[in-house]
Amino acid sequence: MSVDVECWDQIICRNLTGETIKPGRSCLEGARSLLGLFKERDIKATFFVLGNVAEAFPDLIRQIDAEGHEVAAHGYSHTPLRNLTPTGFKEEVDRTVSLLTRIVRKPIHGFRAPEFSITMNTLWALDTLVDYGFRYDSSIMPLASSRYGIDGFPFGPARVHLDERSIVEVPPSTAQALGRRFPVAGGRYLRLLPYQVIRGAVRQVNKEVGPYVLYLHPYELSTERLTCRSFPCTVPSTQAWKTEFLWNWRRERIRGKLLRLLDEFRFSPVREVLARAIGN
Ligand SMILES: [Zn+2]
Numbered sequence: 246m247s248v249d250v251e252c253w254d255q256i257i258c259r260n261l262t263g264e265t266i267k268p269g270r271s272c273l274e275g276a277r278s279l280l281g282l283f284k285e286r287d288i289k290a291t292f293f294v295l296g297n298v299a300e301a302f303p304d305l306i307r308q309i310d311a312e313g314h315e316v317a318a319h320g321y322s323h324t325p326l327r328n329l330t331p332t333g334f335k336e337e338v339d340r341t342v343s344l345l346t347r348i349v350r351k352p353i354h355g356f357r358a359p360e361f362s363i364t365m366n367t368l369w370a371l372d373t374l375v376d377y378g379f380r381y382d383s384s385i386m387p388l389a390s391s392r393y394g395i396d397g398f399p400f401g402p403a404r405v406h407l408d409e410r411s412i413v414e415v416p417p418s419t420a421q422a423l424g425r426r427f428p429v430a431g432g433r434y435l436r437l438l439p440y441q442v443i444r445g446a447v448r449q450v451n452k453e454v455g456p457y458v459l460y461l462h463p464y465e466l467s468t469e470r471l472t473c474r475s476f477p478c479t480v481p482s483t484q485a486w487k488t489e490f491l492w493n494w495r496r497e498r499i500r501g502k503l504l505r506l507l508d509e510f511r512f513s514p515v516r517e518v519l520a521r522a523i524g525n
Contacts, residue, residue: 401454
């Protein structure tokens with residue numbers, strides 16, 4: 246079970262206007278509501294936290310840690326690696342790791358790149374992660390796509406060797422259907438696919454490669470309509486309408502599907518699953 250701790254307004258402003266804005270309170274509320282749900286269902290998860298969210302809400306990160314979840318890193322500003330130089334990436338990792346370790350006072354073992362953006366062109370990022378002591382990464386989508394992914398990458402956890410050193414890669418889950426491979430770990434797939442399809446995908450992943458990797462975002466379970474209206478960045482109205490429609494469509498169904506998944510399957514933080522699966 247994993248959560249990418251980032252804010253909807255930040256992601257939309259960056260994607261549509263290129264502006265970087267500070268995380269807002271809705272992000273904090275979304276994350277706390279997920280924490281409440283996990284507590285109620287006795288679930289522990291891995292929270293991949295954005296550096297700028299940790300900077301704005303250090304108490305939230307302390308709460309995540311205090312409630313027994315794993316705190317991991319998601320970069321500082323949610324810039325995809327294709328838009329960063331190796332030096333820029335190193336600066337992002339450096340800033341995020343020092344913030345997180347200062348807040349939780351323990352080493353950070355896991356990393357997930359914004360938009361799963363470790364591809365063949367940005368594989369250099371794994372070296373930086375090893376330099377910073379990361380034990381695992383969860384950024385490589387094991388399929389061919391124009392947006393992300395490495396075609397032919399193992400579908401389940403695998404050790405990636407880098408000269409003398411290595412890191413474990415935990416790819417987001419994908420499943421085989423209609424003669425091709427589809428991402429099924431979260432995001433729009435969790436929102437749009439019927440529960441029976443998701444359940445079938447989880448069973449397929451469990452059978453084929455072991456653990457199913459699920460990811461959620463704090464804003465996905467919010468009961469309020471996501472809207473660009475109160476944004477600190479200016480989104481043109483036609484883009485705002487389209488964005489709101491796409492992100493709100495069937496979003497109210499995520500909660501029910503998540504609850505059914507929690508009823509049917511057992512979930513743990515990435516670190517714990519890896520320790521059981523490959524002794525990492
Ligand atoms: Zn993200």
